[in-house]
Amino acid sequence: MTDRSQSCGGSCGCKPEAETVDESRRGFLAGAAAAGATVLAPGVTLYAYGTAEAAAAGADPKKRWGLLIDVSKCVEGCTGCVTACQTENGWKTTGKPATDPQWIRKVTLRDPKSGATRSAPVMCQHCAEPPCADVCPTGASFKRADGIVLVDRHRCIGCRYCMMACPYKARSFVHEALEDQKPHAPRGMGTVEGCTLCVHRVDKGVAPACVEACAQTAGAIMFGDIADPKSEISKVIATYATMQIRGDLGVDPGVRYRNL
């Protein structure tokens, strides 16, 4: 835009208005970004996870991405996070519930004595010591340098050993041939899949789809770097009592729950 306006500089009689248009657009974008950062629930800052340069450099070993789910804020019956995940990553029911893919699911817990119920989303817990990666015979299940646990489908042979090893039932197997997957979320028959913590978004410096969707309604899910004591999520974890599901297993999940 600037180049064009400079090439004639208004000398040819045309109005060099490109610059002003550009400025106003810039202003609008800046405003939108600021609004995006403030509109969301407190503690959820969507665009503060690193610069474009950092993203291009790949997974940062100094970081550990994690989630904090405030169960008291999670609304029973709301499946906003699940729908957002489906839309983002292109998985849906195949009409056969027994073999349906399930990257994230809503779980309702009930205390049999008091009858009190709690509802919370459960997805891959992105463990520091992932049992799925331990048992994988081909090295397809692995933990990225920044703590995100993934399936490298180029190496997955579909043995489903990881599904057996996962204490959280977080992985599923693709039974049927697929077409028109999302370009950023490849998935195919004969391989195992699970929550990727929206790695394609995280690499761009954007929060996972479930976090973004929940921030617009309940604001129960928080995303951030749990290895950085100065991050919002670390401050909340340091201040309030939070827990890991089956923390006794020693797998050190990166997903924590509050008020469970």
Next chain:
Amino acid sequence: MSERSSLERLLLVVSLLVMTVLAGIIGAHAGEVPLPAVPKATAGSCVAPPEVMRRSHMSMLQHGRDLSVRQGERIDGGRLTGCVNCHAVSDGKGGAVTVSSPQHFCRACHDYAAVKIDCFECHASRPEQAPKASDASPDVPASAHAALADYAKEIAR
């Protein structure tokens, strides 16, 4: 008697051989497999010259997939996604053909060479948005172009 029959047998074998060779030569000329009609990319220039791409595209993709998946080193516009977007073939109905069509860019050559492609068992074989004939600039930014072109040079050496 026995001598004669062995001579006959030899003659039969030789004539059969000659016929087979002749049939092969004639057949090859009569029913030559046509060269693949490779569809043109929607716009722009590729990350490397055609002769490099023909020989090395698989190495480039394999190199890129490990960087993307395991190291998280992504490039704008994606690697395979970039190829798929630029090489989309219109289905004449406003969309792009999937790999199930023989017109698909990758299939045009792979069918000819009889090499199976596994990529599209997991990856999307057409762009999310339909390709536009009027779309003058490809969806692959210059930085991605440069990164891939560098690797192409590395391979070519």
